[in-house]
Amino acid sequence: MNIRIETERLVMRPLEEDDVERLFLLDSNSEVMKYIGVKPLTKLEESVEVIKFIQKQYAENGIGRLAVIEKESNLLIGWSFLKYLTEEINGIKNVYDLGYRFLPEFWGKGYATESAKASLDYGFNVMNLDKIYAHAHSENAASNHTLKKLGFEEKGTFVDDLDGAKCYWYEMRKII
Amino acid sequence: MNFTENYILENEVVKLIPLKNEHFENLKEFSNNEPDIWKYNAFGANGEANLKKYIETALQNREKQTDYPFVVFSKKDQKIIGSTRFYLINNTNKTLELGFTWYGKKYQGTNINKNCKYLLLEFAFEKLNFERVGFRANYKNQRSINAMKSIGCTEEGILRNFAFDAEGNRIDAIVLSILKNEWFDSVKNNLLKKI
Numbered sequence: 001m002n003i004r005i006e007t008e009r010l011v012m013r014p015l016e017e018d019d020v021e022r023l024f025l026l027d028s029n030s031e032v033m034k035y036i037g038v039k040p041l042t043k044l045e046e047s048v049e050v051i052k053f054i055q056k057q058y059a060e061n062g063i064g065r066l067a068v069i070e071k072e073s074n075l076l077i078g079w080s081f082l083k084y085l086t087e088e089i090n091g092i093k094n095v096y097d098l099g100y101r102f103l104p105e106f107w108g109k110g111y112a113t114e115s116a117k118a119s120l121d122y123g124f125n126v127m128n129l130d131k132i133y134a135h136a137h138s139e140n141a142a143s144n145h146t147l148k149k150l151g152f153e154e155k156g157t158f159v160d161d162l163d164g165a166k167c168y169w170y171e172m173r174k175i176i
Numbered sequence: 177m178n179f180t181e182n183y184i185l186e187n188e189v190v191k192l193i194p195l196k197n198e199h200f201e202n203l204k205e206f207s208n209n210e211p212d213i214w215k216y217n218a219f220g221a222n223g224e225a226n227l228k229k230y231i232e233t234a235l236q237n238r239e240k241q242t243d244y245p246f247v248v249f250s251k252k253d254q255k256i257i258g259s260t261r262f263y264l265i266n267n268t269n270k271t272l273e274l275g276f277t278w279y280g281k282k283y284q285g286t287n288i289n290k291n292c293k294y295l296l297l298e299f300a301f302e303k304l305n306f307e308r309v310g311f312r313a314n315y316k317n318q319r320s321i322n323a324m325k326s327i328g329c330t331e332e333g334i335l336r337n338f339a340f341d342a343e344g345n346r347i348d349a350i351v352l353s354i355l356k357n358e359w360f361d362s363v364k365n366n367l368l369k370k371i
Contacts, residue, residue, distance in 0.1 A: 046367065
């Protein structure tokens with residue numbers, strides 16, 4: 001997979017082995033992981049596994065979350081992009097899901113929106129998808145707000161299999 | 177497991193606090209109003225008299241160093257809403273059973289159970305360094321069996337005529353378990369599912 005997307009302030013590109021330390025910074029942060037349903041990571045090797053897992057998705061599905069680099073600092077500040085769901089969420093699989101995760105110091109700058117818009121544009125216009133899905137923990141106000149602002153339509157709630165948390169389920173259809 | 181220590185296990189959703197006699201006051205509303213919580217089990221806490229015995233037995237077993245009972249405090253509701261227990265604790269074999277779990281009806285099928293189980297398993301495998309956590313249920317209690325399977329338990333078999341239910345009928349018990357390596361694998365897989 002060789003997707004590279006550039007927006008005004010960001011570069012999105014596949015995750016690489018060298019991203020492990022920045023990715024660990026992200027996934028070991030308790031603020032970031034508050035609504036994810038798993039505990040913050042404690043070992044760098046876990047982030048190595050995460051990168052391998054995403055690279056496997058790139059190979060098998062031709063798509064997966066991309067590293068997001070802030071142009072100004074040239075730092076990896078999180079990830080964003082589409083994922084092909086091969087395991088059921090809310091009873092649905094074999095569909096494309098939008099997701100993102102950013103380091104707290106980069107919150108509130110519109111980066112989730114900026115990277116998500118680029119991801120949706122890629123999904124609808126390059127991949128020609130009819131529908132893109134998303135979901136967020138019901139108490140994660142910031143993420144729910146972003147998804148609605150992007151134009152996602154809330155389609156009810158479901159209970160997360162892992163931690164039993166209530167989540168909102170969202171859909172967006174391609175506007176022709 | 178150190179039976180004289182007061183272990184408190186907590187996350188964002190629940191707090192597990194070692195059971196004490198005083199908790200009778202917190203638990204009695206369930207014994208009085210929702211006695212069929214215990215319909216699948218003998219020695220339940222249906223009614224205040226049984227609740228008293230239930231707490232006594234649990235605390236005696238902690239003294240005998242076989243059980244370690246907790247009450248479940250829901251952070252959202254700011255109240256005690258159930259109870260759960262480690263039992264048949266064997267420090268030599270590094271095995272224990274997890275059970276005697278019940279929640280008020282309103283809290284069944286919510287995220288309370290998952291969060292409790294997660295904290296208890298994490299404690300057993302990652303703090304105590306135990307090797308096996310076993311579970312038993314009335315073979316007819318499908319709700320309970322499904323809950324155990326959903327947290328990654330493997331069914332081991334059926335113990336025939338093993339116990340009796342609240343009405344005194346003999347029942348078969350199903351045995352399930354999760355092993356230390358399975359716990360670490362499932363934690364890892366859960367992590368990867370969230371990316």
